[in-house]
Amino acid sequence: MSEEFYRIKRLPPYVIAEVNAMRHAARQSGRDIIDLGMGNPDHPPPKHVTDKLCEVAAKPGAHGYSQSKGIPGLRKAQANYYARRFGVELDPEREVVVTMGSKEGLSSMATAITAPGDVVLAPSPSYPIHTFGFIIAGATIRSVPTTPDEHYWKALDNAMAFTVPRPTVLVVNYPSNPTAETVDLAFYDRLVDWARENSVWVMSDLAYSELYYDGKPTRSILEVPGAKDVAVEFTSMSKTYSMAGWRMGFAVGNQKLIAALTRVKSYLDYGAFTPIQAAAVAALNGPQDVVEENRKRYQHRRDVMVESFGRAGWDIPVPPASMFAWAPIPEAFQDVGSLEFSKQLLERAGVAVAAGVGYGEEGEGYVRIAMVENEQRIRQAARNVKRFLSEGAAKPGETE
Numbered sequence: 167m168s169e170e171f172y173r174i175k176r177l178p179p180y181v182i183a184e185v186n187a188m189r190h191a192a193r194q195s196g197r198d199i200i201d202l203g204m205g206n207p208d209h210p211p212p213k214h215v216t217d218k219l220c221e222v223a224a225k226p227g228a229h230g231y232s233q234s235k236g237i238p239g240l241r242k243a244q245a246n247y248y249a250r251r252f253g254v255e256l257d258p259e260r261e262v263v264v265t266m267g268s269k270e271g272l273s274s275m276a277t278a279i280t281a282p283g284d285v286v287l288a289p290s291p292s293y294p295i296h297t298f299g300f301i302i303a304g305a306t307i308r309s310v311p312t313t314p315d316e317h318y319w320k321a322l323d324n325a326m327a328f329t330v331p332r333p334t335v336l337v338v339n340y341p342s343n344p345t346a347e348t349v350d351l352a353f354y355d356r357l358v359d360w361a362r363e364n365s366v367w368v369m370s371d372l373a374y375s376e377l378y379y380d381g382k383p384t385r386s387i388l389e390v391p392g393a394k395d396v397a398v399e400f401t402s403m404s405k406t407y408s409m410a411g412w413r414m415g416f417a418v419g420n421q422k423l424i425a426a427l428t429r430v431k432s433y434l435d436y437g438a439f440t441p442i443q444a445a446a447v448a449a450l451n452g453p454q455d456v457v458e459e460n461r462k463r464y465q466h467r468r469d470v471m472v473e474s475f476g477r478a479g480w481d482i483p484v485p486p487a488s489m490f491a492w493a494p495i496p497e498a499f500q501d502v503g504s505l506e507f508s509k510q511l512l513e514r515a516g517v518a519v520a521a522g523v524g525y526g527e528e529g530e531g532y533v534r535i536a537m538v539e540n541e542q543r544i545r546q547a548a549r550n551v552k553r554f555l556s557e558g559a560a561k562p563g564e565t566e
Contacts, residue, residue: 398424
């Protein structure tokens with residue numbers, strides 16, 4: 167009997183979990199930890215959304231199996247969202263499927279369309295599911311950059327020219343998690359042409375669609391004419407409506423890909439709890455002021471973080487979107503690496519961040535900072551950081 171399982175052997179230890187375990191242990195011991203690590207919204211969903219959840223959950227018939235592809239009203243609500251937000255028309259029956267968050271949607275899509283040995287192009291650094299969802303499904307990953315410059319396009323062309331077998335899927339994620347980079351519609355227009363020319367499916371992760379700042383709205387790849395020939399896009403209600411724990415997302419776009427995802431999901435699950443889906447309909451169809459409020463909240467936190475951390479001696483590039491800042495490790499700590507830096511920051515300053523190496527090899531030298539604490543806590547974190555930086559780096563192991 168083998169004690170090593172094929173897919174588990176392909177999964178390295180989850181680096182992010184190491185710092186999370188340290189944070190949990192510190193809090194269990196009574197320490198005050200300012201958690202800027204996980205992108206966990208700290209505000210509740212709108213009241214009318216939770217009211218709808220309770221209303222439907224109180225109905226005796228609401229507790230049976232739901233629909234794997236999502237209840238019709240929810241698929242229609244998502245199609246309406248795309249129409250009013252991006253000017254994109256979607257068929258709720260054939261071009262929309264409800265997922266249990268964008269993460270489950272991406273991993274189930276990987277299961278649906280990936281054969282062992284397929285090559286998938288995925289950004290580095292990137293959110294782990296962009297690579298490991300396909301690795302679990304048996305694919306090989308070839309990394310491409312995240313920065314949408316000419317080097318990006320050259321990397322794509324090189325991948326097609328020198329990879330055997332030729333890649334069949336490209337994952338893109340803008341606004342990027344973790345780098346917060348964004349793209350314009352011209353980028354997507356070029357990407358659709360490239361995908362069509364190279365016979366590559368595009369998986370677009372648009373989970374942070376509504377967290378854009380400075381009056382520069384994010385764009386959808388599906389706005390490009392003909393994009394539905396090659397692309398599927400994943401969105402999430404987690405950050406837009408502060409519904410992270412509800413696990414509610416969508417995949418929309420190419421009918422062939424949506425059909426494949428729907429078929430696989432029909433074997434894997436019966437869909438999210440019906441009252442949750444009904445409440446998601448209320449969120450999408452109801453007042454949208456909460457979306458603007460969340461956007462303003464995160465933008466204000468971004469500005470406070472950049473200003474206060476800068477005065478503390480840690481210059482952080484201003485993120486144009488998402489709920490994260492992608493920050494280079496301070497110069498005095500460059501030699502210890504992102505994981506050790508994160509450990510020392512947690513142990514000595516009581517501030518938790520996510521080590522950049524957890525998002526791929528190209529993430530080394532950076533940390534991801536989540537804007538999930540209020541202004542006062544962010545300023546407190548900056549004071550702790552200032553003291554920490556003044557003390558300098560400890561040798562690995564000295565803080566344990």
